[in-house]
Amino acid sequence: MNYGNRRVPEKTEASEKTETIETKDKIEKAEKTETIEKTKRAEKPKITKKTGKTGLAAFAAAMSAVLLFCGCGQDIIIENTHSDKGKEISADAGSDTPEAGETPAGSEGEEELIAEIRTGKNSKDTGAAEIETTARVPETEETRPDYSLMVTGTEYTISNVNVRRQPSTSAGILAMLPPGTEVSVITEADDTWTEVYYEGELAYISRDYLTDDPDWQAHLRTKNGYANGQAVYLSDAWRYAEFSKINSGHAVMYTAAADRKNIIIGVNAGHGTEGGANVKTLCHPDGSPKVTGGSTAAGSTSATAVSSGMNFNDGTAERKVTLAEARILKEKLLAAGYDVLMIREEDDVQLDNVARTVICNNTADCHIAIHWDGDGLNYDKGCYFMSVPDGIKHFDNVAAIWQESERLGDSLISGLSETGCKIMGEGRMDMDLTQTTYSSVPSVDIELGNQCSDHSEAVLSRQADGLVRGIDLYFGF
Numbered sequence: 130m131n132y133g134n135r136r137v138p139e140k141t142e143a144s145e146k147t148e149t150i151e152t153k154d155k156i157e158k159a160e161k162t163e164t165i166e167k168t169k170r171a172e173k174p175k176i177t178k179k180t181g182k183t184g185l186a187a188f189a190a191a192m193s194a195v196l197l198f199c200g201c202g203q204d205i206i207i208e209n210t211h212s213d214k215g216k217e218i219s220a221d222a223g224s225d226t227p228e229a230g231e232t233p234a235g236s237e238g239e240e241e242l243i244a245e246i247r248t249g250k251n252s253k254d255t256g257a258a259e260i261e262t263t264a265r266v267p268e269t270e271e272t273r274p275d276y277s278l279m280v281t282g283t284e285y286t287i288s289n290v291n292v293r294r295q296p297s298t299s300a301g302i303l304a305m306l307p308p309g310t311e312v313s314v315i316t317e318a319d320d321t322w323t324e325v326y327y328e329g330e331l332a333y334i335s336r337d338y339l340t341d342d343p344d345w346q347a348h349l350r351t352k353n354g355y356a357n358g359q360a361v362y363l364s365d366a367w368r369y370a371e372f373s374k375i376n377s378g379h380a381v382m383y384t385a386a387a388d389r390k391n392i393i394i395g396v397n398a399g400h401g402t403e404g405g406a407n408v409k410t411l412c413h414p415d416g417s418p419k420v421t422g423g424s425t426a427a428g429s430t431s432a433t434a435v436s437s438g439m440n441f442n443d444g445t446a447e448r449k450v451t452l453a454e455a456r457i458l459k460e461k462l463l464a465a466g467y468d469v470l471m472i473r474e475e476d477d478v479q480l481d482n483v484a485r486t487v488i489c490n491n492t493a494d495c496h497i498a499i500h501w502d503g504d505g506l507n508y509d510k511g512c513y514f515m516s517v518p519d520g521i522k523h524f525d526n527v528a529a530i531w532q533e534s535e536r537l538g539d540s541l542i543s544g545l546s547e548t549g550c551k552i553m554g555e556g557r558m559d560m561d562l563t564q565t566t567y568s569s570v571p572s573v574d575i576e577l578g579n580q581c582s583d584h585s586e587a588v589l590s591r592q593a594d595g596l597v598r599g600i601d602l603y604f605g606f
């Protein structure tokens with residue numbers, strides 16, 4: 130698919146500013162006399178002009194800064210710019226480098242500064258309003274070089290990527306381009322940035338997110354820099370990595386080919402680690418005891434690194450069914466535009482529950498572990514997720530994320546319910562899991578039934594539809 134040279138409309142540094150209306154502090158106003166107010170009105174606004182690089186949008190925004198004096202003596206400042214709030218690009222919507230610490234769009238200071246008007250608190254000393262307007266003089270047709278004459282070739286974006294005014298992740302964002310956008314290249318500015326011609330402007334895109342191969346889909350990358358099909362190993366540098374005992378295996382990252390959402394779903398097919406049942410890991414990073422029962426009893430300080438899972442009544446191993454479901458879910462997520470981190474793709478992956486969780490923490494936007502419950506019942510009790518018990522909410526990582534984890538769990542249950550899957554009660558049960566205590570991204574263990582459940586392909590497919598629906602609900606699609 131070729132998106133062409135599409136620009137996200139009206140979302141320049143100027144339009145990122147929101148319209149603000151400020152009234153003076155009422156207390157301060159009350160202290161002022163009518164005489165002072167008259168003096169203020171008589172004073173001429175102090176206007177300072179600055180010259181710099183600009184675009185027409187910035188110029189228009191500067192011209193639209195309006196100062197009003199209302200009848201009651203309050204100075205009302207209206208700083209009006211484009212306000213396409215519904216179309217805002219978040220600063221992290223596009224990529225620059227895998228570890229890019231992005232400066233929020235619209236925060237680049239002087240370049241962004243269209244009009245600054247100071248009143249109220251700044252006028253305390255003099256009792257008079259000070260008005261300072263900073264505006265840029267736009268480039269004209271005479272002063273702007275024709276950058277199109279410098280174009281040397283065409284490259285293609287391979288991720289959602291930002292077009293920057295300068296070769297820096299803190300520079301202003303001109304636009305965010307989807308994968309497959311044709312870009313007019315001027316030159317490779319340095320090892321990191323490519324100079325491009327973008328809608329009449331000289332601009333910059335991170336080289337990591339461009340390819341000169343017209344078959345750009347073969348080079349897609351996630352927002353954190355992983356290529357399609359790339360192995361993802363546990364890094365020693367990641368928090369809690371040292372608590373993992375089995376981590377010689379790896380997960381695999383997959384990128385959506387179309388309708389890219391730029392969101393990475395960690396899909397964890399429960400169980401399936403050879404030898405995992407013979408190794409123990411700490412239930413909690415601080416060594417404190419488990420607060421609920423489960424496959425490891427309450428009060429235990431260590432748990433099975435990866436249990437072998439239960440068997441369905443027909444003899445099928447749970448780990449086979451979780452893998453089948455994960456594979457179906459992966460395809461449906463990719464089709465829906467999500468990138469997918471597959472924790473396990475074969476019968477065995479040498480990653481324990483700590484490693485699986487830490488990998489998701491660092492490379493995915495959420496972590497969904499797929500299970501069926503071995504509860505000994507003689508009927509299918511339906512789906513539920515494992516909610517967060519009060520006893521572990523004080524861990525700093527859990528405190529920061531448990532509400533989001535439960536919102537994700539509730540969303541998955543809603544999605545499953547919408548697609549006709551049976552739900553157990555309210556669809557939740559508190560459980561102290563290794564997955565939960567080591568998580569720092571929204572993280573859910575979803576139980577899609579028990580040993581009595583139908584696990585035919587048709588049922589798994591419907592459940593996967595429900596999970597995708599739930600993920601959509603969680604992320605607002």
Ligand SMILES: [Zn+2]
Nearest residue numbers: 399438500501
């Ligand atoms: Zn399980």
